[in-house]
Amino acid sequence: MRREVPIAVTFVAGILFLLDYFIKIPYVSENVVGQFLDWAIIIAAFALILGAANLLRIHIQKIIKGKKEWWNSVILLVAMFVMAIIPIIWTQQNAVYTFLFKHIFENLNGTMFALLAFYIASAAYRAFRIRTKEAAVLLVSAVVVMLGATPIGAKIWSGFPEYSSWLQTIFTTAGMRGIMIGASLGATVTALRIIFGIDKSYFGGQ
């Protein structure tokens, strides 16, 4: 029963969602599929709580055992609780939450992402060497696309935006389309295997 019931639920839910995507039967769509969707949103919300609980468990252990740099775990837990509890009690429009979000969280998050620009610049300088003909093509394409994406590119040569657009519309799109179709076919096969109970990897280690 531990295996049969989940397989049956997966099959029924999968077939219902699949049919509903193509054919909308008003009663089934509103009452049955709609109900499944509400459950899925509730489960997704509980997954967030599970994630927070897991984080809490790991960092409390670190603090209790006094592991190396345990104070970072204290900061993390305090920040997590403050940012979670304030909007839960006083909504996200609360002035304290808005202040913390705008002046601390947003800047920290933005800084982490902005650091990438420096690493990319350094890596591009070291790695982008014309060692082969293919590397030369890649380099020329990169320069055209980079300059085509900025106003200064058009100032230097009016052809940059035009050729940048051409490279992206023809070559990039063709490549992306191929990747997307391949990935979609893979996802379709995986979904069908799960729906029909062939793939039972979602049982975990059981």
Add this chain to the structure above:
Amino acid sequence: MKLLEKLQSIDRRIIYLILALSIILPLLFPIGFPVDTTKNTQDVYDQVNALAPGSVVLLSYDWDAASAPELLPQAEALTKHILDRKLKLVAVALWNQGATFADRVHNAIAPEVGAVYGQDYVNLGYRPGGSVVLNSLARDIHVTFPEDVARTKTASIPMMKEIKSIDDIDLVICLSAGDPGLRTYIEQIGAQYPVTISGGVTAVSVPGMLPYLQSGDLVGLLAGMSGAAQYENLVDRPGLGLGGMDAQSISHLVIIAFIIIGNIAFLAGGRKKK
């Protein structure tokens, strides 16, 4: 010979310093490079412009603070255009930080155009679940988002009394930094319901959206900070997008200069060595 070798291995701290200056100086002393509007940006503008006053636009905030420099100016310019045109704006979020950014954009733009919360625009907040949320929203917005961010019942918000499902939405605009985002809207809403999907993404996400533009599943696309700058021009509200374009231009130029210097030194010196 020594110079060529040095040019092949410039200390990364020098690269960091020059790149930082190439970003900071244009921000402090703007140059004002002219920004031309691309077809994709114009298409988004035309979609909003073509709607009759009172039409409903769903604007989805699917991004986090890391992508704010590119997507926040897009959101501000779009919100200004939507509210200026007297359209009804429904903001939702599939990313948890999105709802906070929606509040910030509304607080900045609504006083400028005299829009009133609950009558002209609303922020329904964040729901976890990605594609599941969109399927649910399409059926019944009031069930998916029973309250707005201020915990007011959605059913009691004046403008929401007439907006109940995707059938009541005239245009969907998704500002997205990844998944769930614009692709999710195209797959879950655009493929099932007759509503136009438009959007804006970070520059790095643009290649992934091009096939959808060519197929017509996506109508118009704002591409990164450059898309934001172009839209700011179109709605005549210079902001963070236009302000950042000079810095982006110069920093791109600096990166290219470093790549070219490295290659000249490599071709002139490094290869001979072999």
